[in-house]
Each structure stands twice: as C-alpha cells, then as structure tokens.
Amino acid sequence: MNKTLRLILSIGILTLFLAQTGFSQSIEKFVDSTIKVDSLNVPTDLNQPYFPKEMFPEVSTDWIKKNDSSYTIKTKTIKGTYDEFVVDWYSKHLHAMKEPLLFNRKIDKEIYRFTWLRTFDKPMTFRFEKRNDRYILYWKVLNGTGGYEPGEIEIERLKILTEKEWTEFIQLIGKADFWNMDLGRSSIGNDGSEWIMEGVNKTDYRVVSVWSPSKGNFYNSCDYLISLTNFKMSEKKKY
Template identity: 35%
Template structure:
C-alpha cells in the first residue's frame, strides 16, 4: 500500500469513527447517568441507549419532576414482540393515559407505531394505581434485578413526582414491577396472548 493510500485509509477511518460518535452522541438519552446500572458504566450506557431508542421511536417524552404533576410509565420491551409504553399523567383532578405499541420487536428494531391511545382516565382509577405503586415499596426497590438473559423482556417502571426513579426487571414472573406493569397495561384495554405475556 502506498503512503498516499495509507493516509487516505486512515483519514476515512477517522471520519467514519467521528460520524459514528456524532450519531451516538445525538441520540436522546431518557435516563440519568447511572440510573439503570450504578455498578457498571458500560452496562448503564448500553441499557440507556437500548431503552431510549425504543422510547424515542414511540415519541415518548423523557420523564422528570414537574410541579403539580405526577407521571408514571411502564415500558415493556419483549425480545421478539412489539414494544409497548403506557404512561399516566396526573394533574390536579385529571388523569390522562398515553399508550403506544410499535410494530417492531423490543430486542431488535423498534419499528413504527402500530397503535396509539390517548384518553382521559377516571381519576379514581388512577388514584388506585398510584396508591398501589406507593404500597408496593416501589420507591425503595433496588433499581436493577437479576442479570439479563438472552431471550425475555425488560419491564421498566418510572415515576416522576417531586423526585424521579426508575426500576427495571428482566422477565419478572411475580413481584411489584410485574404487578405495576400489569396494572398500567390493563388501563389500555389491549389484550395479549398468554404466550406473549413474558
């Protein structure tokens, strides 16, 4: 290889690396640094990119505390099935449901919007969900559960009231995160076959 060709190859390689860095840096991050895995920056960054990419495809907002508003979101990322996010926003006596399901797969490309629902929910129903979240000990749960496996699903619950918290579990078969996720999912009225409820 000539000196000119080697210089050109190195220049092209540096340009490619720079472009990749810009693309990664330009992706919206939905979670504070260390919120998903405080023990490993690499794992935390990987999860943040994965979860954020799915939420961005749904046009979901990043959650943060806001005066007079309480927001809860369940994000369901199944390896081989459609990604789903269900969010309730409680402000004074009003409660709004925002639900989105994509046509891709939670472990792969998110795809495009398959269905979306935005509607008012009875404030009493939202109050019961919120009371369950408090009673479940959500605010004191460890942020992460067991290590992820190859095939399964991420159950991610976020809350933004006067403070923000996110808790995730890999394919939970029971426990508070599964129960919170099921309650929020039930608000949509969407039905899923038993084989897809993993």
C-alpha cells in the same frame, strides 16, 4: 442536651431517613435545560439518553449452580459505573415512540411510565398522568421488536380515567415499594423482556428495570396499566 448527643441523634435520624428513601432521587439533581427538545419535551437529538446515568449502574452477574444442576443468576450493581448499552437500547425505543423525557425539567403533575420491551414482540409504553383532578393514560405500540429494531408507531391512543383507577394504581406501586427499588437491572437473562418503570412528580424522579417478572407487586402494577387499555392479549404474551 450536649453537642455530642445532639450530633449522634442527628446522624441516627439521617441514617434512618436514607434507609427509608434509598438513593437520592430529587428531580433537582437531574434538571438540565441544555437538553434540546421540541414543544412536547421530546428530544430532538436521537443520541439523547432517556435516563440519568446515575440511575443505571452496570450490573455484575454470578451464575450459581443449584442442587438440581440448574443455574440461577445473582446480580449486583457496580457503584460509580454507567450501563451505556442498556440506556441506549431503552432510549432507542422511547425515541421511536416519540415519548417525552421525564427527568429534565420540573413539572406540576405526577407521571408513571411503563415501557415494555419483549425480545420478539412489539414494544409498548403506557404513561399514566395525574394533573390536579384529571387522569389520563397514554399508550403506544411500535411495529418492531423489543430486542431488536423498534420500528415505527403503529398504535397511539389515550384514555380519560378516574380517580379510583389512579388510586388503585398508586396502591399497587406502593406495595411494590417502587421508590425504594434497586437501581439498575434487577436480574438478567437470555431473551425474555424488560419491564421499565419510571416515576416523576414535583420533587422526585426514579426509574427501575425488572427482567421478565411473572408475579409479584411490581408485575401487578405494570399489568394493571395494560388492563386499563383495550388490548386483547393472551397470558403467554405477558412475559
């Protein structure tokens, strides 16, 4: 095989790999030992963002008029930008929950965290961790509102779960194609809710945000975490 052919083949393989994996999300590029944290990896600086800026580019919006005179919003991420407003908003609630950072250090376990910010309802977070053959779900509820001030921790619980429950969740995350979802906020609207999912393991980290999903694989993966708790919640509140 000559050099030219080998080069073309190598480029083709690299292109296919990037298409399958999406944005480079190696934990190596985000690890930062200078971030000040406590013994639980909770930042001691209230201004510390909870997400790497590369994960939240700004999003442009276009209002598109439909045949029935209603409008739909089309979004597009703007490369090389950073949505500081959104990151500060999300981070403020995670700070109030005293949640650990997930991107700043290497870990020996796998974690998924769903942060649920409903405009007029209590902020919640659900953190599912796997370490060896141990599976734990942690959840917290604040007494504020997701679209305004977070308030303080009202509920803090944990539950030991099974390998079967972990596997069911991982299958849902796989169907949602979480590790290849678009960065930034996939859609934007007035009020509603922000569904923020983070994932981290020994090699990778990713975070995505979806506005007010009501169905689909991403919705199902988040809703499954809610179902594993003892919350009694009407379907109307799952917005």
